[in-house]
Amino acid sequence: MSTAQPAALSFRAAVEADVPELVVLVESAYRGDASRAGWTTEADYLDGQRTDPDGVRAVITNEDGVLLVVERAGAIVACCQLEHRGDYVYFGMFAVRPGLQGAGLGKEILAEAERRARETWGAKEMRMTVINVREELIAYYVRRGYLRTGEMSPFPYGDARFGEPRRDDLAFELLVKSL
Template sequence: MSTPASLSFRSATEADVDSLVALVESAYRGESSRGGWTTEADYLDGQRTDPGGVRQIVENPDSLLLAVERDGGLVACCQLEHRGDHAYFGMFAVRPGLQGAGLGKEILAEAERYAAQEWGVKEMRMTVINVRDELIAYYERRGYRRTGELSPFPYGDERFGRPRRDDLAFELLVKPL
């Protein structure tokens, strides 16, 4: 799959796991994440994902981890999971220095197209940390709506990071496709 902006999309493989972990970590955690606008460094320390978690997605027959490349280099990724009548969108990461240039919008549109055409689902769902107002607004501009449905943040499970606040939860966002 290719797009006019010279992005290419492919299914991630086991060989991509370490590169994908590094990409996700760079987009969300630590000082490198501050080079983009999707950082969670003010809310969470520690890891965002790990090789085991990425490998599980790559190996899951109901999931697709899209590796997004430009000029042969990994620039972004996102997870799609087929969940019956809808798809779940997650693990969305764009290299920090490339954020804000429209890549995310293009990748999200490709993920939505894939889910609708390949899986025939009528809705995309995602969860976003409830205090991420700027990120939630980004998704709202792309047709997602807040449901007000919250699920607890996994406090105490360091696979998801070490929270710097005690008021974190995940809010469900949905979009008809």
């Protein structure tokens, strides 16, 4: 009796034709009831959208970065943004299909993103921002070598492009990892 291994992941740069599916992926990972199937949901903190076609398109067309599409057996299962900013790379728009979360996929994708940041841009560190009340998510990144800086930036209250806050104490905390 053998247990079949899932198909290997493949990585490629997103293209315009991917925009609709990537918007659905990001929304499903973070907002609404569908996001509760995974553990990265922000549904308890934010209503409204996480991104929109223009937001995804802006990441795809940014000459200083890439939106990586992660596929398994030809189906999009995840994505993440890598944006070169001087001596570091910003990591964002990380989304894994909710039903696939918790099985090690994120860890594998994060490792590939870090490898690409080093090899493509010679980056010395990876940076990201995480909503400060997301303790479980912050702990996930800390287990992968990211350090909490305590440096906070304000949540864009009043800008519906980032969602509709259900709390008044949201901010973004900067996490950093030396590469």
